[in-house]
Amino acid sequence: MDEIQQSIDAARRRLVVRQWAGRLAGCLTVAFGIALVAILVPKLVALPDLPAGWAAMWLSAAGVGGVAVASLWTLLRPTSRLEAAV
Numbered sequence: 001m002d003e004i005q006q007s008i009d010a011a012r013r014r015l016v017v018r019q020w021a022g023r024l025a026g027c028l029t030v031a032f033g034i035a036l037v038a039i040l041v042p043k044l045v046a047l048p049d050l051p052a053g054w055a056a057m058w059l060s061a062a063g064v065g066g067v068a069v070a071s072l073w074t075l076l077r078p079t080s081r082l083e084a085a086v
Helices: 002-044 054-076 081-085
Strands: none
Touching: 002 054, 002 081
């Protein structure tokens, strides 16, 4: 019985990593889409007093934010042991 539990736990770990990777792709897509809009708006509309590293700040925030949201989402809603067993 212990061997079956170990197999289920190993499968669950693999599924959770796979789940995180899928969510990471979606979260980064949305985050970089928002960053793209934020970078393009000052080029189309004159906005005064923007920081020098405006684009770099948005891109780094999008990367960190996307990873953080995907990680938190996976931490709060991981694959269950029952789903892994099935």
